[in-house]
Amino acid sequence: MTNTMPAGSPAPSLHDEPSPAFGHEVLVTGAAGFVGSHLCEALLAQGHRVMAIDNLSTGDVGHLDRLLGHKGFTFQRRDVCLEVTPAMERATRIFNLACPASPAHYQQAPVDTVLSSVLGVWRLAEMAQRTGARLLQTSTSEVYGDAQCHPQHEDYWGHVNPNGARSCYDEGKRCGEAMLMAYRQERGLDVRIARIFNTYGPRLRPGDGRVVSNFIVQALQGEDLTVYGDGRQTRSFCYVDDTVRGLMRLMDGEHVGPVNIGNPGEHTMLDLAKRILAMTGSRSRVVHRPLPQDDPRRRCPDITRAGELLDWRPEVSLEDGLQRTIDHFRDVLGARSVTVA
Secondary structure, three states: OOOOOOOOOOOOOOOOOOOOOOOOEEEEEOOOOHHHHHHHHHHHHOOOEEEEEEOOOOOOHHHHHHHOOOOOEEEEEOOOOOOOOOOHHHOOEEEEOOOOOOHHHHOOOHHHHHHHHHHHHHHHHHHHHHHOOEEEEEEEHHHHEOOOOOOEOOOOOOEOOOOOOOHHHHHHHHHHHHHHHHHHHHHOOOEEEEEEOOEEOOOOOOOOOOHHHHHHHHHHOOOOEEEEOOOOOEEOOEEHHHHHHHHHHHHHOOOOOOEEEOOOOOEEHHHHHHHHHHHHOOOOOEEEEOOOOOOOOOOOEOOHHHHHHHOOOOOOOHHHHHHHHHHHHHHHHOOOOOOOO
16 A cells, blocks of 8 residues: 555654553544544544544545554454444444545435444444443534524524435434434433534545535636535535544543534635635636535534533634645645646
8 A cells, every 4th residue: 555645734653652551442433534534643643542444435545544554553444334343342432433424425325324324323332332432423514404593503403304315414413413312311321422514624535525625626627616506605614633623622521512513714605716716826717506405505603612611612724724725635636736727
């Protein structure tokens, strides 16, 4: 396997033995994904041992290349919907990120998305129940649906279409939360629930369907930037390092959640497109396409709970985060200079 890891956050020292004095045995599912790979690096840097699991349906094992020589790191290609293994049962902490997260992926595999959100969560909950491990579930801002409450706080119940194009993901994640709360209430399972808002940064991949990567790739390649609807719908973008730090704070704390992990800065799609055009120097045009079914009109987290309970807030500005992400895609695409229309 070649070391083709795109530039991103600094890697831990890959050959330092984790300290047994404070390190946990940590299982990360969905570890070869965008957020999962960054999380593995951060956990290793803190001195934990990490077992990384991914079925590679949407993940990229290349994201983990530079971790493979670390004495505290192992990787297995497995599907948590199908099995858990004795090695996995050694974990004292479990981060579950095993689910397609981009509409382009989960709408192509809606059955697998529901299964990973429900059956996969059930298998991990049963394992954690047996072993006494703490289980952190990465849920999503999509549980709020096309929200009628702004900004979205954790006590808002959401406005979700249970039969729409996005329901496999939205309702799957809602069911995953409900299952874990049931396990906690009835069986005392040690759980944490994070609701992640739009995350971006290095290791996003071309064609993954996320708006930041879509716009950057289109701008660098001189293609039209595709804006759906009138472009006035909003999203809130959290840099991946901030998201990972929030997940780790939640795991280490004593608060079950759910807790919103996201950046409260709210931006329209047109604003994002213009920023990326300016930052890349691209002469690409903005073109409009019909708005997809059930596409949320506004998305912005209330992070009061994260601030009060976890002492967490985002630190990376959108400008800095976008520049790092643009630099990543220049490397990935081999585009050292912008292609102009």
